Amino acid sequence: MATDHTPAMREPVRWYTGGPSGARRLINRLRARVAEQQRLEAHRFLEADMRGLWREACAGVGLCQYVDNAAGMTVRTPRFGGLRVGPAGTSFTVELMPGGEPADVEAHALRLAHSLGFAGLRVAPLGGRWVRVVLFEVDPLASTFALPHDVVGRADAPILLGRREDGALVEHALASPGHIAVQGQNGSGKSQLSYGLLAQLAAAADVLISGSDITGLLLGRAWDGTAHRAHQVTGSKDLTAHAAHLDRLVGWMDDRLDTMPPRIDNIAPTVQTPLVLVVLEEFPGLLRAAQAKDRKLAERITSAVLRLLSEGRKAAFRVLMLAQRFEANAVGGGYARDQFAVRLSFRVPAESLAMLHGDDARRLGPEHANTEPGIAYLSAPGQDCVRLRAPYLGGYGAYCDRITRHGRREDTEGRAA
């Protein structure tokens, strides 16, 4: 057996008055200080790298000014402030150039983020010309996310519309004023969004899901046995039934407006006076079919929908209209289109995007024209124009199951009618 006879091993040198544990504490403190210095140095290097990349990226996308001075031409870009790296993610501050707006950075968000080695970025105003640029490592739009099993109990409870590029959830309360327009090409995700919205609302005690659906898939059979079914007209065989149903809804709206209590100009949804969600699935298809049959029938349908759109909000009526494209003549005219406060566009040609969302959306047109199913562009009151991914409920069977499970049943007093 080897024996160690060195004095140091037999009798440790006490060179720090705190004893062995004190020495360990000192060593730990020194180590921590060294680690902190290394971390700060690494942070400084990273910050310097990011500053350089930011400058190059801004110049690359044209977010810069060329200044001619005595030394020659120099490029001026939004000034990089400080970098923050932490568990909450990576971000940095930027001082915009005089006259600049956060939207100038947002307009080039994807390209700037990619140049910095990230999947996306969001710009949060701080104060004055300063903004915080928040970077995302992964693109939340790239992955499917499942619709939670939640249902709402009331019209004023928020329902989930989707998840934004920065991962934040976007919600909308049906009771807030505003009709909803959804456009998108075949297979772009309109049905999935609608399945999700209706499945969340099916159980609400003060919501009645009514409407017209020539496909008979969104409304109709899936709702058999619920309080909503009697207020839905489906199929394309009897188009007059669609017109008659829309007329009935207008009559109901008029009754509510006529009997509005004194000093009230807006009906709040209750169990006795439910919010009526008028779902118009593939509305241009209904209009086209009606026009082919009888022009007067198409006019009757258009004028009923126009009245619901223009006067329905005060009477607790909301319209959810789905169409492949919201061209004015396909949805009952430009006036009808203007009545929608919440607008969602899945994959559509660039000009259709600008048509529904205005010129601000034009820059996104080419990219959005090829976007994946389930990704939509949203404009709504209180929401900047954002891209989001709608939640995925599953196939049609899963939708039918949810409606069967949660769909509100008619009570004995037949209150839904």
Ligand SMILES: Nc1ncnc2c1ncn2[C@@H]1O[C@H](COP(=O)(O)OP(=O)(O)OP(=O)(O)O)[C@@H](O)[C@H]1O
């Ligand atoms: N939010 C989503 N997340 C993941 N995948 C989706 C999403 N939305 C749609 N998809 C995929 O795209 C397919 C088509 O979607 P959907 O049926 O909703 O399109 P649509 O616009 O209603 O088409 P159509 O006009 O032909 O009915 C779905 O079967 C699904 O595979």
